[in-house]
Amino acid sequence: MSSSFFGPETPFEIKIPDDHLALLNRKLELATFPDEIENAGRDYGPRLGDIKRLSARWQSGYNWRKYEAELNTILPQYQRNILVDGFGELNIHYIHKKSPLNGSIPLLFIHGWPGSFIEVVKILPLLTQPDEPQTQPNFHVVALSLPGFGFSSAPKQKGFGLNQFAEVGHKLMISLGYKKYVTQGGDWGSLISRRIAILYGHKHAKAWHINLPIAAEIVNIPTGSYATFNPTNKQEEDYKARTQWFSAEGRGYYAIQSTQPQTPGYALADSPVALLAWIYEKLINWTDDYKWEDDEILNWISIYWFSTAGPAASLRIYYEYGHESPALGSSNPTIPLGISLFPKEMTVYPKAWFQDPTLIFISEHASGGHFAAHENPLGLVTDLRKMFGKGGPAFGVTEI
Numbered sequence: 001m002s003s004s005f006f007g008p009e010t011p012f013e014i015k016i017p018d019d020h021l022a023l024l025n026r027k028l029e030l031a032t033f034p035d036e037i038e039n040a041g042r043d044y045g046p047r048l049g050d051i052k053r054l055s056a057r058w059q060s061g062y063n064w065r066k067y068e069a070e071l072n073t074i075l076p077q078y079q080r081n082i083l084v085d086g087f088g089e090l091n092i093h094y095i096h097k098k099s100p101l102n103g104s105i106p107l108l109f110i111h112g113w114p115g116s117f118i119e120v121v122k123i124l125p126l127l128t129q130p131d132e133p134q135t136q137p138n139f140h141v142v143a144l145s146l147p148g149f150g151f152s153s154a155p156k157q158k159g160f161g162l163n164q165f166a167e168v169g170h171k172l173m174i175s176l177g178y179k180k181y182v183t184q185g186g187d188w189g190s191l192i193s194r195r196i197a198i199l200y201g202h203k204h205a206k207a208w209h210i211n212l213p214i215a216a217e218i219v220n221i222p223t224g225s226y227a228t229f230n231p232t233n234k235q236e237e238d239y240k241a242r243t244q245w246f247s248a249e250g251r252g253y254y255a256i257q258s259t260q261p262q263t264p265g266y267a268l269a270d271s272p273v274a275l276l277a278w279i280y281e282k283l284i285n286w287t288d289d290y291k292w293e294d295d296e297i298l299n300w301i302s303i304y305w306f307s308t309a310g311p312a313a314s315l316r317i318y319y320e321y322g323h324e325s326p327a328l329g330s331s332n333p334t335i336p337l338g339i340s341l342f343p344k345e346m347t348v349y350p351k352a353w354f355q356d357p358t359l360i361f362i363s364e365h366a367s368g369g370h371f372a373a374h375e376n377p378l379g380l381v382t383d384l385r386k387m388f389g390k391g392g393p394a395f396g397v398t399e400i
Contacts, residue, residue, distance in 0.1 A: 006175040007081035012093060013072045014151065016306045021064060024272055024305060028059035031273045046281050054280065054294055055273050062298050074121065079151070082171050084164050086157075092144055092172060093151035093308075095120060099128045099138035105388055105398050106178035108169055108196075109143040112187020112212075113314055114279040115371060116150045116303045117143050122377035127384070137388050137395075144172055146188070148316060154309035161320040163328060166195040170204065179204060180398040184384065186211040186372055188317060197333035206397040209338035209361070209387060211372040211380065212345060213354065225353070235343075235364075236350050243347045250285060250346065253278075257315045258322035265312025268304075275311050276301050286370035288344035336360045336394050338387040340380060344369030360393035361386065 033055075036048040076097050081089045095117055098104070107127065111119050120143035127139040147168055148154035155164070169192060173181045183193040183205060190210035197208045226244060231237040256264055267274040279301055283292060304311040338361035341348060351364055363383045368376035388394050 001171065001174045003175075005083045005171050007089070009078050009080045009175070012077040012079045012151065014068050014077070016064065016068065020306060025059055027270075027272050028055055031055060031271070033273070042281075042284070046277050046284070051273065051277050051280065054276055054297060057294050058272065058276070058298050058301075062295055064302055067295070067299050067302075071118070071121075075117075075124070077151075080172075080175060082168055082175070084155070084160075084167055084171075087155050087160055087164060090147050090155065090168065091153040091308075092147070092168060093117070094142055094144040094172060095124070096140075096142050096176060097124055097128050098140045099130070101130050101136065101138045103399075104128075104138040104140050106173060106176075106181035107139040107141050107384075108173055108181055108183045109141060109373075110169060110183060110185035110189030110192050111143070111146065111149070112185070112189050113149075113317070114282050114300070114304070115187060115374075116300070117145045118300060118303055119143075119371060119373045121374075123373045123381050126377060126381040136390065137385065139384070140178070142173060142176060142178070144169060146192075146317075148309050148313035149307065150303055151308050154313035154316075159320065160316075161324045161328065162192055162195045162317075163199065165192045165317070166199055170196055170200045174204070180206055180400075182207045182209070182388070182394075182398065184209045184211075184380075186370065190214065191321070191329075194333060195329065197335050197337075198329070198331045201333055201335040205335060206400065207336040207338070207388075207394045208333070209340070209384060211340045211342060212370070213339045213341070213349070214347070225349075231350075238343060239348045239350060242344065243349070246346045253282070254318065257318035259319065261315035261319050262312065265315055268311040268315075272301075272305055275305055279304065283371075286344070286346055287375055288342070288367050288369040290369065290371075290375050332356075332358075334358060336397065338362070338383065338394065340372065340383045341365065342368035342370075342372050342376065342379075346370055 033052060037044055075095045077095055079091055079093050082092050083089050109120050124141055127141050130138055145152040146165060183196055185193040190212040193208040193210055196205050226240050231240055268278060280297060283297060337358045339354060341364045351362055354362055365379050368379060372380045386392050
């Protein structure tokens with residue numbers, strides 16, 4: 001691939017202007033909160049007390065400069081322009097950390113919504129730093145901010161779908177000298193990984209591992225299988241209950257963001273409290289009783305608030321995916337696939353349902369939810385080492 005497809009790499013540090021911090025403080029100071037129904041718990045959405053507490057902390061007590069400095073210290077960050085066919089150049093922000101071990105595997109980590117590059121923080125040292133010989137292989141890790149997320153620029157034209165997200169990820173790996181690589185992703189990262197496997201499989205993308213296996217996309221399970229499925233054990237009962245809850249009570253955001261994303265975009269771009277409530281709901285509902293610290297939550301939200309394109313840009317992937325031609329994703333990947341199942345994922349299916357001929361690795365975990373790299377980093381990294389390590393089903397895949 002010609003170097004004309006991507007520009008030179010430049011080091012990057014997060015440095016939010018002081019006036020942006022001052023504006024955030026002012027907006028929080030002027031926030032108006034709704035009332036709430038008594039004894040509703042979280043049935044109607046985030047509790048008023050939680051949002052008021054977090055908003056107050058965000059305005060007074062939370063130190064963005066402290067966490068900004070920490071992220072700049074622990075994450076080697078870069079930017080480069082990447083030319084996307086039909087959409088011009090986008091400036092892409094990414095983390096790139098190489099392992100000191102020879103033969104380490106290039107791995108592209110792909111986040112989703114409402115995540116960001118921050119999801120790689122806990123797994124980065126586990127994947128790149130060797131401790132004992134038996135923990136090999138190690139990985140050269142690349143974690144990009146998807147276009148429209150974090151500190152990457154956003155496309156300005158309609159139609160920037162999964163093929164284009166896949167193109168950006170692929171061209172980024174090629175620009176870094178990784179002609180053969182593997183991918184890992186959850187949420188949108190799972191579907192973008194699938195699209196990379198379809199478009200660039202075998203020659204460049206050698207395997208893919210995901211922690212949100214969307215059944216209809218990954219293994220062609222008929223819609224509504226749970227309607228007639230009778231669980232045979234407690235785990236299957238929990239899986240069915242979780243999936244049915246999400247289908248009935250948790251998908252409202254998807255309907256909105258995949259049809260009229262600009263409408264909530266106005267609220268998220270103007271009101272930090274609206275953004276906080278919109279994302280906090282998912283952080284709480286989609287995790288496995290994870291003990292979020294207030295500043296931890298505010299770090300996630302702040303990255304959206306201070307993002308290069310603004311938080312509204314991150315919603316548009318839903319519209320593009322929902323309106324793209326079904327033919328674009330109709331091919332089936334033919335490179336090796338690995339799956340990690342976590343019990344509090346948004347939708348989760350019994351292990352036995354996954355029968356794709358390319359599936360070479362599958363693992364079930366006793367705990368964890370949607371944000372696996374953040375909630376259960378050791379479990380996710382252990383699966384990657386088992387899949388790609390000596391004796392694993394994908395050992396040596398990038399050497400082929």
